[in-house]
Amino acid sequence: MRKISILIPMFCALLFVSSCDNDNADLKVYETDPIVLSELDITDIELDQTNPNNPIVTLNWTSANYGQQTSVNYSVQASSDEAFTNPILVTTVNGNSATLSVNQLNSAVGSAGLPPFQWNTAYLRVVSSIGTTSSLPVASNTISFNAYPYFNYPFKDYYIVGDATQPGWNNNNNNPPLFRDGENPNLYRFVGYFTAGQFKVLEEKGLWQPQWGTNNGSGINVNPGGGSDPGTFPYNNSSIAAAGFYAFTINYSTNTFTFEPYDATGATSYTSMTIEGSSSATTTMTQSGFDSHIWFVNTLHLTPGDLKFTSNTSTSWGGTTSFSGTASTTISNIPVVVEDDYDIWFNDLTGHYIMIPLNL
Template sequence: MKKISILIQMCCAILVMSSCTDDNADFKVSETTPVVLSDVAITNIELDQANPNNPAVTFNWSSADYGQQAAVFYNVQVSKDAAFTNPVSVTNVNTNSTTLSMNQLNSAVGSAGLPPFQWNAAYVRVVTTIGTTASLPVASNTITFNVYPYFNYPFKDYYLVGDATQPGWNNNNNNPPLFRDGSNPNLYKYSGYFSAGQFKVLEVKGLWQPQWGTNGGTAINVNPGGGSDPGTFPNNNSAIAAAGYYTFTINYSDNSFSFVPLSTTGATTFTSMTIQGTSATASTPMTQSTFDSHIWYVNALPLTPGDLKFVTNTSSVWGGSTSFSGTATLNGANIPVIVQDEYDVWFNDLTGHYILIPLNL
């Protein structure tokens, strides 16, 4: 009887294992056909700054089918071009529709690069994925409509602090900003003079947190507030050995940085720099940094919508095509100023980098 019982148990185990194997073989997932995103009812949407929580637009789309009962997510993306070169993710839902408020849509199109106070074409698509790992992404058709955004400053600004920099370890001493890339809002650079010493990066002048540094390698770390501060640049509390010119690059997309020597051979040292253009009421002289002769600035400069350029004492003219920040070139386009405010304006004549930081927006 004991032998028969053991045999029965073995047979049952084989049947269970076979059943599990069959179930696993039947679980197959394939890409869904693209969902269909419906056109919106209104083709011209003027965003209302006075009522930011009011609904602006509703998007509806068909259901995805991955061939299995599993969690499907729909990521609504907005872009300023039909190729979705730099799409902005607006929301990620598991339903077949979503409604965006005035403020949500304004923030999305602003982050996508659409300028305020004028009609622009916005492009929208839905990217479907399956599971918590966002597997098998499939993009829907693209729809477009015209939108009139109000102003929304979508950028963060960052400042140097430390004994290797002009302000020293003073968090509110006209700290030089990092120069934000004109096309990649997560990429910042500062090419200039550094003393032998150390430095960190702050998000708000006058506050020690959020504070950025490194604990080693090429990764950046942050104390957003209430935690432990990271180590200093350029290498986890290891000081810059020799004073000189360096390029510091920080990329918030992948939380990486680099710090490399910069050659200034052949660079021109200008004796004066002015801001000229329709945005400024008059030609405005810039102040040359006493720490680094290639860095120029003017604080709290009132600017109106229009454009500006940088003019040197040699009458060379430098301009760029992107608002708020970018890289100026000799005889380049006038820099667009799209909203009235007071600005801290900084210009680096070594690299052409410029940044206009609004103070009240």
């Protein structure tokens, strides 16, 4: 074992010892021998998203010995390779065991790089350390198991409704979604045509709550269900004065929004738009009869691969982020990372796209 000398004042701060002599005597802290992580009782774990909070495995290990009475941190890590090239932190505890839920284990192996809906080998280990800065980390042995993870769709989707929008005050009328930013999952935009009138934002088509609006013309308010509904966008129950193109931006991390006129003068008008790529056979999109720059296709089955949007002029748009983002004519195809049925929307004014999985 490697011996490390630490001056008493430093050791006191690290281990929260309440009474120590402030002299130059040393206390000896030893790097522990690796703890032993017990093998699992099962080797094949199929993760079922039906009950994500149910316990799925309990891990047990021996105690670390750093040569002093001190609290030891035990961090459970997951990896897709035995070398733990990119270890994923699963949980940290102070005892000798940890019970993981279905969702915890699924999230861990997914973050480690295991693809969903396939059997692959996952690796676990426990790293012991001491102090608030996790000093003297020592990794345990590695155990492995076969995992069949499901996909965790981590995003929320939002839809517009109101007499200023295509669906009117119908909460289940192919309501257009807000386009989620590809880098900031709390930022959403919708640039398009609005008539004179008002609108709100819903979290689920067919349900009136959760319902988002504004009560002061700058911040956003929500009725999650059972409360009072907020005022309408864009000006707290005041209508859009004139029909035209507008840019609506809503930020759920700051609870703010903007609604401003958008200059669509000179924008190209396309007569057709198709989805092409390895994820699907070439599919013709539907052009919105309300806003000719908005295109959509409902319930399109996609497999892992890629896709792009191509117009009647052979102009193609691609992107770098799965599920949503901003496409460009200078970027290659959009990655599709998981098989499912999708509602897909594309805005040729801005390049915004969103692909909403229906079963994840």
